[in-house]
Amino acid sequence: MVTSVPRLVVAAPSSGSGKTTVATGLMAAFAARGLAVSPHKVGPDYIDPGYHALATGRVGRNLDAYLCGPELVAPLFAHGARGCGLAVVEGVMGLFDGAAGQGGLASTAHVAKLLRAPVVLVVDASSQSRSVAALVHGFASWDPQVRVAGVILNKVASDRHEELLREALDESGVPVLGVLRRAERVHTPSRHLGLVPAAERHGEAVAAVAELAERVRAGCDLDALLALARSAPALPDAPWDPAAAVAGAFPAPGAGDPAAGPGAQDRGAAGPGPAHAGERRPGADGGPCTAADGRPARTEGRPAAGGGRPGSAGGRPAGADGLPAYAGPAGAGGYQPVAGGRPGSAGRPVVAVAGGPAFTFSYAEHAELLAAAGAEVAVFDPLRDEALPEGTRGLVIGGGFPEVYATELSANEPLRKAVADLAAAGAPVAAECAGLLYLTRELDGHPMCGVLDATARMTGRLTLGYRDAVAVGDSVLAAAGTRMRGHEFHRTAVEPGAGAAPAWGVRTPRPRTEGFVQRGVHASYLHTHWASAPGAARRLTERCVTS
Incomplete structure (x- = not known):
């Protein structure tokens, strides 16, 4: 095509x-x-x-x-x-x-x-x-x-x-x-x-x-x-298709590309993962910037995507200014989430996806892959909704700014309890960066969901960069040994307690393990793009049915 x-x-x-x-x-x-x-x-x-x-x-x-x-x-x-x-x-x-x-x-x-x-x-x-x-x-x-x-x-x-x-x-x-x-x-x-x-x-x-x-x-x-x-010539490439990707019809990343330049063809997770050559400079044009010494600043996690469109999102009415009452992670031109989160139909489990001002970072392809894998995606707002969408069997919490909204997130006690209960029941929960912070016991002294025995706090240090990672053990997203590419971007730190295994092994900027895996929970600072690993959506959806 x-x-x-x-x-x-x-x-x-x-x-x-x-x-x-x-x-x-x-x-x-x-x-x-x-x-x-x-x-x-x-x-x-x-x-x-x-x-x-x-x-x-x-x-x-x-x-x-x-x-x-x-x-x-x-x-x-x-x-x-x-x-x-x-x-x-x-x-x-x-x-x-x-x-x-x-x-x-x-x-x-x-x-x-x-x-x-x-x-x-x-x-x-x-x-x-x-x-x-x-x-x-x-x-x-x-x-x-x-x-x-x-x-x-x-x-x-x-x-x-x-x-x-x-x-x-x-x-x-x-x-x-x-x-x-x-x-x-x-x-x-x-x-x-x-x-x-x-x-x-x-x-x-x-x-x-x-x-x-x-x-x-x-x-x-x-x-x-x-x-x-x-004047741009036609491209011979067939459009990416989430259903075909879930079925394994697209090639695995890393096959190599001569245009990428030296070193682009062998980027295994066991090798050093390059940091991006820069990061966002506040007030600039939105492109990344380097640290003062010219080297990449170290990242720790990055919020996820605000891909909402003017109009309605997640079943909420649009405001007078034409914007949705909150922006979910999908919008026009992408997968449209279930309005209000009705129970899954025809055996399709409901996967709740956090949206709203506190969780604006998510790639649109994630929701599309979940839908292709058999899930019904229901967007909810942790700042406003006191319950998970009806029939929720799995939960995805992407990136955002929970540190900015810590007081409001903490005040929504009914939802925090619902998230904790879902995780305790063994349901699959995938959390990235902001989602990780939300699952801890507290963030800057504000009680969070308490799913993980860990505390989180803001720091003055920017952690930033591309990462190559290897799954340390089996989880709802990946089997042990699975290689995944990701990106970190945050100014927070998480101090773990006990009781959870790490999610990833990462070699840069220093050899370390990162994240948490316990029962059905996979929580990490690493932002990943599931188009490169569509099996993650399939694995999470299947776990919704069996958990």
């Missing part, structure tokens, strides 16, 4: 250049013209896709050549972009920055090559004039397989400044497709892990996206950009 969706990759020389501003603005501007726009983000980021979803009305999807393997990037893209008239892919960090020490693996350039997509380079021109041509020439000529086909100049000071920049770029052969003037940054507040997720900002986020759309519409040549997107 051939995929011929027009597509653009929005990249930059470095973080902070304005990728998120331009990419989100382009998505919203083209959507306002009536195009069905498919939004994508390079890398493990969960926050930017929430804003992309607001801009397009479709779930934001990640394209991560490390977590999923290069061979799944194009199929996952084709799955998300099916039926759309345009796809916009926001890059990560600088164009050629990827997994540290891995020869460009998982960089924006790598993904652009895998998608055969033209690249639009967003350049912060605030402190240069003629030198911009040398910078663009360098990026356009560095890798002949990466087609840098246009430039959008950001933070341009005046008409004269624009004139000087255009004159210089005339000699580079790379056309200027847009100019955005220096202006007050559209208000997108940040905190300890980057931008505040769209699901937490409701009307403010809608207004911010509308402002981005207007700025991009006024400053960019949308017709030329669309023509460029339509």
Whole structure:
């Protein structure tokens, strides 16, 4: 099957250049013209896709050549972009920055090559004039397989400044497709892990996206950009299909990809897992940043995805501002969760998935894989719902910001007890990062669910990076010895008590075990993408039936 969706990759020389501003603005501007726009983000980021979803009305999807393997990037893209008239892919960090020490693996350039997509380079021109041509020439000529086909100049000071920049770029052969003037940054507040997720900002986020759309519409040549997107050749890859993935029809990651560069073909979990070459810098464009010494900061866990769309989610009515009362982990263009969590029908067990402002991080493919494996997915909000969805047989709690909502989560005593009772009954419970914190006895002194004999607290230390891991023992997600790729991103620490086995063996940044496995519970700081290991969804769903 051939995929011929027009597509653009929005990249930059470095973080902070304005990728998120331009990419989100382009998505919203083209959507306002009536195009069905498919939004994508390079890398493990969960926050930017929430804003992309607001801009397009479709779930934001990640394209991560490390977590999923290069061979799944194009199929996952084709799955998300099916039926759309345009796809916009926001890059990560600088164009050629990827997994540290891995020869460009998982960089924006790598993904652009895998998608055969033209690249639009967003350049912060605030402190240069003629030198911009040398910078663009360098990026356009560095890798002949990466087609840098246009430039959008950001933070341009005046008409004269624009004139000087255009004159210089005339000699580079790379056309200027847009100019955005220096202006007050559209208000997108940040905190300890980057931008505040769209699901937490409701009307403010809608207004911010509308402002981005207007700025991009006024400053960019949308017709030329669309023509460029339509110049992308067809992809021969069949769209990823969750049912086929659960049945084992897609190749296992790690088969190798020459475009990934040196070291990309042998990434076993027993070997050192590269940290991503950076992480989110609060207030920047949403791309990762490095530590002060230039090395990756150490991660401990990262919240999961805000892929909700304007409208309703999880059966709750939309608010007056067009946002859902809470954003669940799936939305338009993805699997639609059961409204309100009715009991499973035709023998399909209900798997409850945490959503709401405290748990906004989850990849849309997780819910799709659970559904394909035979589950009914029911989204609930631990801040508001005092009971698990009716008929719940399994529980998935992704990432988010429980430390921000610790008081409210703790105050919902009936739900905490319901979670503890479900786990005590041996039901399968899969928790990542924020979910791990929620299962501990307490977080910063606030009582949590008490499923795990452990306490959690905020720290001043950022733990960050890609990880290769091996399952230490059997669990509801994996058999002993299973290799899995993941990503950590957090500023918390968990102090374990006794009674639980570790979940993973990880060698970087130091040899260690990580996470908890006890009865049906698998809890870890590691964020994983189940498209690379669809057996996890099948295994959890099967356990729902047998537990």
